Amino acid sequence: METCPTNPLLRGVRVLDLSRLLPGPFCSLYLAQLGADVIKIEEPGGDYARASAELFEQVNRGKRSITLDLRQSDDVARFKALVAEADVVLESFRPGVMDKLGCGYDTLKRINPRLVYAALTGYGQTGPYRDRAGHDVNYLAIAGVLDQIGAHGGPPAMSNLQIADLAGGALTCAIGILAALFGARASGVGSFVDVGMADGSAALQVMALAALRQHGAALPRGCDVFTGALPNYAIYRCRDGRHLAIGALEPKFFRALLTGIAPALPGWVNRVVARKLAPRPTGAPSAAPDDPQAAARAKLQPFGKTTTDPRDARRMLAPLRWLLTLLFLTRPRDAWVELLEAADACVTPVLTLGEALDNAQLRARGMVLDDGGKPAFNLPIFFDNACATHGPSPALGADNDGVLGTLAQTMR
Template identity: 40%
Template sequence: MLSNIRVLEVAYFYPGPFCTQILAEHGAEVIKIEPPTGDPMRYDRTLFSAFNRNKKSIVLNLKDEGDLKKFYELVKKSDVIVEGFRPGVAKRLGIDYDTVRKYNKGIIYCSISGFGQDSELLDIPVHDINVLSFSGICRISGIKDNVPRDPNVQISDFSSAVFAVISILMALIKRMKTGEGEYIDVSMMDSAAASIPLHSASYMNGSSDRMDFKSNPGYEIYKTRDGHISLGIMDEPHFWRNLCRVLEIEEYADISYAERLERYDEIRSRISEIIMKFKTSEISDILRRNNIPFGVVNHFTDAVELLKKRGILAKTENGIFVGFPAKYKYYTPKRDGKVPDLGGDEV
């Protein structure tokens, strides 16, 4: 799909490398430009392999005048640059958009940073937990012992990577039509906020309680005799009535969604008392046969078999990873692939 596209990656850790790996899985030639010490993620070969398959690696010291000239020569023959420095660093190195555009007016240049290039917070060095703190997501994730929670899912890292991919593809389409390059400013905080539209829309429009799923007894995790299951019923009377029927709590079957929220503790207690009598396999079978939204609370190792059957796993010399998740009828993404050695390629 992207076999004629060359991408230069000057980014470390998660967002930039994950973005370019998606492009590589779709056929782009991705050249990872690393300092002599390498991407700091190389200390963990497994994690490094999760974001750097199907890439080439070259070593350039961008503070060295000779290596900087080599970088400019690569720019002349490339289509996309993805950089992940704090705002201002690329300019100090001489690899910012205004500079590289002199060598290639059609270049598509994507910067991924914590808060964007024009934020009042742009000087702060951050990782995902810091962005989620500023964005309010740590509070949305719940409070334990009066301390907001880190959700332990890197929402801003990977959402910013995905939004960067979308933006780059849009810019490539635009360039096909106009011949013009583009500068793309992706903020991890903006991306995280855009990834929780239910919560953000509610909070910004004065209805923050609307998205408090934790007060809905139909949208909860319940303990079974040997594990846990989740229910996933929103304001859906047909699913709710099915649940009440099979659990034999039909006195709740016709109450409104609002009343379910108001009587949360009472109803949750009743449901919990009943579900705890069943093994996970037993209650799962009942819920499935009666068309009720549910999930088994697996360990990730349990979920691997489902992913394997879908055919989306990537195999490398360093282990097994989850590859690009969409399946096409007429194209197969390059999920498997070599992980580059530091400076192991010539371009």
């Protein structure tokens, strides 16, 4: 991988990363790609994720690795010496573990008052669940997210995107670290950053919470605007077994969709659609441009059916869903993509990951990197005066001599 030729934005920031597996390392990966010097501190046996080499290599690119056993007093002393010169400590142990090792925040901030100490855990440092074990699916379940995912009438569904680990945890923690670093630079005083993945996942539920506030409860799976209530915001199977994603939510996009598929519709259907899309008669009431409730109703009346409840929209628009379901089964996916490409109707093919890696848009954005002949993703943030830094993932203890050797000289 190429090294960024410009000065990275986090140049000079040193991160001591004690975290393992996925959430913490993904958080520090972003910091490393932004230019921070991330030193991955592993037990002599290494991060558990090393057993899955492809996973480990993805989330630990561009970091250094040293081995310390914090159950040994000599290694605790080495760690504290590193803390004295560090900007950030990141750990993902259960609450209280670092205190038992003599390396808790209260101890470390006396060594380095400007230290940013980030603890990334499942349920945070407080509350009745703080000591419980868990994984992504558990945090999503507790946060109410899992109940929102799945088909209408079916059970909650699993996702291969670890929403709690990555969005609720890793990225939330990265934001907290960057904010605390900014504060430390301004005040000279560091912070304890407490991030719980269940908390972060709960906070992502903007649309579900909006429904609860409006209707008194989150809507059942498949019954909200973005989970399948509307036939114009849905996924459809095509003749070849592939799928189309339809996002024609606003009336203008819905009209564009119907206009785009018109050549494939029987004549009688086109006549019905034309009547439904006819302009309002002169003098017909229209929504004021600053009326948010009217705008919300407009989103739920693509066929002239007015309601503020997506559950009613699902029932009233069932004939349209039936029509579109049958229609999209008449042609292969790519034929529909070609037909609708110029319609500007928010229609895209559902790609496999392999197809996405070859997608012209992701390639044009520089999102796909060559990592020793294997694909990797770039940092999805682009700056006009800096670029992401990249490097290979480290072998276990690869930097013991460089980091600990130098440290030994200063500790004499």
